[in-house]
Amino acid sequence: MNAKEIRELFPILNQSVNGHPLVYLDSAATSQKPVQVIEAVDRYYREYNSNVHRGVHTLGTLATDGYEGAREKVRTFINAKETAEVIFTRGTTTSLNFVAQGYARNFIEEGDEIVITEVEHHSNFIPWQQIAKQTGATLKFIPLAEDGTVTVQAAEQTITSNTKLVAIGYVSNVLGSINPVKEIAQIVHRHGGVIVVDGAQAAPHLKVDVQELDCDFFAFSGHKMAGPTGIGVLYGKRTLLEKMEPVEYGGEMIDFVDLYDSTWKELPWKFEGGTPIIAGAIGLGAAIDFVESIGIDAIREHEHQLVTYAMERLRQIDGLKIYGPEERSGLVTFTMNEAHPHDIATVLDTEGIAIRAGHHCCQPLMKWLKVSSTARASFYLYNTEEDIDALVKGLIKTKEYFGNVFS
Amino acid sequence: MSSLDDLYRRVIMDHYQKPRNRGEFEDGALTVNMNNPTCGDRIQLQMKVEDGKVTDARFTGEGCSISMSSASMMTEAIKGLEVDEALARADLFSRMMKGEASEEEIEEADLGDIEALQGVSKFPARIKCATLAWKAMEKGLRE
Numbered sequence: 001m002n003a004k005e006i007r008e009l010f011p012i013l014n015q016s017v018n019g020h021p022l023v024y025l026d027s028a029a030t031s032q033k034p035v036q037v038i039e040a041v042d043r044y045y046r047e048y049n050s051n052v053h054r055g056v057h058t059l060g061t062l063a064t065d066g067y068e069g070a071r072e073k074v075r076t077f078i079n080a081k082e083t084a085e086v087i088f089t090r091g092t093t094t095s096l097n098f099v100a101q102g103y104a105r106n107f108i109e110e111g112d113e114i115v116i117t118e119v120e121h122h123s124n125f126i127p128w129q130q131i132a133k134q135t136g137a138t139l140k141f142i143p144l145a146e147d148g149t150v151t152v153q154a155a156e157q158t159i160t161s162n163t164k165l166v167a168i169g170y171v172s173n174v175l176g177s178i179n180p181v182k183e184i185a186q187i188v189h190r191h192g193g194v195i196v197v198d199g200a201q202a203a204p205h206l207k208v209d210v211q212e213l214d215c216d217f218f219a220f221s222g223h224k225m226a227g228p229t230g231i232g233v234l235y236g237k238r239t240l241l242e243k244m245e246p247v248e249y250g251g252e253m254i255d256f257v258d259l260y261d262s263t264w265k266e267l268p269w270k271f272e273g274g275t276p277i278i279a280g281a282i283g284l285g286a287a288i289d290f291v292e293s294i295g296i297d298a299i300r301e302h303e304h305q306l307v308t309y310a311m312e313r314l315r316q317i318d319g320l321k322i323y324g325p326e327e328r329s330g331l332v333t334f335t336m337n338e339a340h341p342h343d344i345a346t347v348l349d350t351e352g353i354a355i356r357a358g359h360h361c362c363q364p365l366m367k368w369l370k371v372s373s374t375a376r377a378s379f380y381l382y383n384t385e386e387d388i389d390a391l392v393k394g395l396i397k398t399k400e401y402f403g404n405v406f407s
Numbered sequence: 408m409s410s411l412d413d414l415y416r417r418v419i420m421d422h423y424q425k426p427r428n429r430g431e432f433e434d435g436a437l438t439v440n441m442n443n444p445t446c447g448d449r450i451q452l453q454m455k456v457e458d459g460k461v462t463d464a465r466f467t468g469e470g471c472s473i474s475m476s477s478a479s480m481m482t483e484a485i486k487g488l489e490v491d492e493a494l495a496r497a498d499l500f501s502r503m504m505k506g507e508a509s510e511e512e513i514e515e516a517d518l519g520d521i522e523a524l525q526g527v528s529k530f531p532a533r534i535k536c537a538t539l540a541w542k543a544m545e546k547g548l549r550e
Contacts, residue, residue, distance in 0.1 A: 339472075340471035341471070343415075343471050346411075346533060350411050358446040358447055359446070363447070373446060373447040373448075401411065402420075
């Protein structure tokens with residue numbers, strides 16, 4: 001794939017920020033959007049905006065086709081068995097909270113175990129911490145290896161026959177580590193539990209096959225994979241989704257409503273109360289078409305080359321420390337002796353370079369790493385080696401700047 | 408780098424590198440803990456208040472150059488001030504960060520080193536760093 005040609009499809013990248021060409025290295029927070037996605041959303045609003053599933057009129061049919069067509073695209077993208085297992089949500093956070101409130105809260109009891117890790121993003125951490133508090137279940141953590149990765153052995157030692165639920169991120173948004181979720185799923189199932197996978201940092205960057213992983217729930221967001229914000233997906237196995245309670249009651253999700261009781265629509269609509277995120281779903285469908293036109297494996301390979309190059313160049317900067325394992329997804333988290341992460345991000349911003357600084361919604365992991373915050377550069381299909389060269393140049397400038405004012 | 412120089416004035420770096428009043432009181436003091444949840448900066452501010460006057464202040468914490476230098480300057484500035492005066496300073500500082508304080512007002516207040524932080528107002532993402540210690544002071548003295 002040719003990243004330079006791909007860049008042309010992202011209008012936002014063609015601009016100057018603070019007098020320098022924009023170098024966008026914050027795709028793990030949110031990715032930029034190609035014209036195909038922007039136009040798909042624009043076309044929906046200009047040409048066939050209408051509510052779905054109820055209108056008899058032509059626009060209503062077009063909107064329903066667009067919305068349900070996007071569901072089928074998601075199904076193929078993650079290789080779910082059927083579209084009934086694909087629920088549209090507001091994003092990964094909502095998806096994980098749905099599982100926590102609709103499934104875990106009803107099936108987890110005092111004395112059961114919930115297993116997570118300290119690497120989790122707050123959105124795959126707090127829901128389980130709170131469910132444990134609400135149900136009286138025990139919250140357990142798979143101990144991390146020295147480089148912050150989750151090993152199959154450690155999972156094996158932590159998960160027991162009391163473990164009812166394991167929630168784990170596929171790819172860490174801080175360390176870039178790719179966790180062995182397929183192997184962990186086997187362990188969980190052997191003990192009779194369910195596994196929930198936070199796929200927010202995985203779906204945009206590597207091939208996800210929910211049947212091959214054999215995960216019970218899988219959550220991801222559209223906006224990190226070239227789609228719009230406000231749309232995400234919860235995949236769940238049919239048998240579990242059928243047992244799961246709706247979390248949001250209202251229009252569009254009911255079968256019959258009586259004075260003292262109601263029944264729900266069939267899957268997946270029982271979880272989609274209210275007017276759904278129609279434009280978002282259509283935009284996500286366009287994003288999937290776009291990603292598939294390039295090929296997820298080609299994207300992974302491109303990011304692998306970029307991250308390898310970035311690690312090699314960053315290591316040459318004296319006093320810069322990289323966190324996480326060698327083999328990783330397309331991001332690098334680091335600190336510098338001379339400057340605090342926020343100061344690094346501010347200096348880089350004056351050079352037009354956008355990175356992220358802070359705790360990355362991972363306070364428990366920051367504690368584990370014994371740092372209060374870190375800086376992170378993350379890559380996507382539109383990034384090039386020139387972007388990394390600009391980053392390195394900016395970091396050397398930061399180092400000199402802070403070195404000088406201190407001397 | 409001129410805008411950067413505005414942000415990171417030498418005096419700010421001096422306070423960052425050699426923070427004044429860093430530490431804790433061993434005996435009792437008015438203690439406030441505050442953090443900036445979006446970035447992880449945190450501060451523990453301790454103040455000695457006697458007869459309506461701030462007689463001493465110390466801080467510990469972790470954060471960027473702006474938040475830590477601001478804490479250092481703030482603790483210097485409030486020593487010896489009446490509680491009301493300290494609160495008025497906090498208010499002026501907050502307005503200064505939002506670009507709402509007039510030149511005359513700033514000049515009249517004779518802020519000393521703190522004036523160096525004026526450049527932060529041009530970096531909206533960093534205003535919260537500068538105001539952390541001041542918010543802690545305000546919270547402590549109001550309670």
